[in-house]
Amino acid sequence: MSEDFIYNPPLEPRLNILHRDGDIIVLNKPSGLLTVPGKHEDHRDCLEARVNEAHSGATIVHRLDMDTSGLVIMARNLDAHRFLSRQFETRKTEKTYIADLWGQVTEDQGSVDAPLICDWPNRPKQMVCHERGKRALTHWQVIQRFDTFTRVAFTPVTGRSHQLRVHACVMGHPILGDRFYGEGASLAASERLRLHAYKLTILHPNTGLAQSFSCEPDFWG
DSSP, X not given: OOTTOOOOOOOSSSOOXXXXXXXXXXXXXXXXXXXXXXXXXXXXXXXXXXXXXXXXTOEESSOXXXXXXXXXXXXXXXXXXXXXXXXXXXXXXXEEEEEEEESOOOSSEEEEEXXXXXXXXXXXXXXXXXXXXXXXXXXXXXXXXXXXEEEEEEEESSOOTTHHHHHHHHTTOOBTTOTTTOOHHHHHTOSSOOEEEXXXXXXXXXXXXXXXXXXXXXXXX
């Protein structure tokens, strides 16, 4: 985060729990809230801390960017954490994101295969690097077209930092409200990043069966 960034996470609702059982907690994280605490003392408020106020011992299995909203799953015991972590590491989970992209995307669907690496002087920004970057693959499909933007469903195959944000720019259509990669009209078009983790399918730690969760973004309409 830049030195001039002021962390002002949303306070209401403090938690939005979508599902809870003996092994997992599934939440809808709001845009503007860190998933895990930052380095500075002022950045201690986060989804993990809020969950542990009510459910001590719950642990993070995966993360969303602070600016991204949507589904986050946490484990309630060590066995569940190991089981879920392995799924994310081996790409056994299925994830769908909703994003509003600036401009008119002409094709109905496609893929972006562009390797990413940290843009170190401008961290945490990422950039495409075909020489040293790690492979990053995203499939996308248009959901609806509006006058100034296009709503798409992103299905990431890999899980690189800022992958969808950078791949949207590779498409020539930055995500609305993206303070890292957008500028001008695309940045001004929304007060928040219009990127939302919409659907998540996992194998449940207890049953081993596939279970899907979904929640609509607050910019849906």
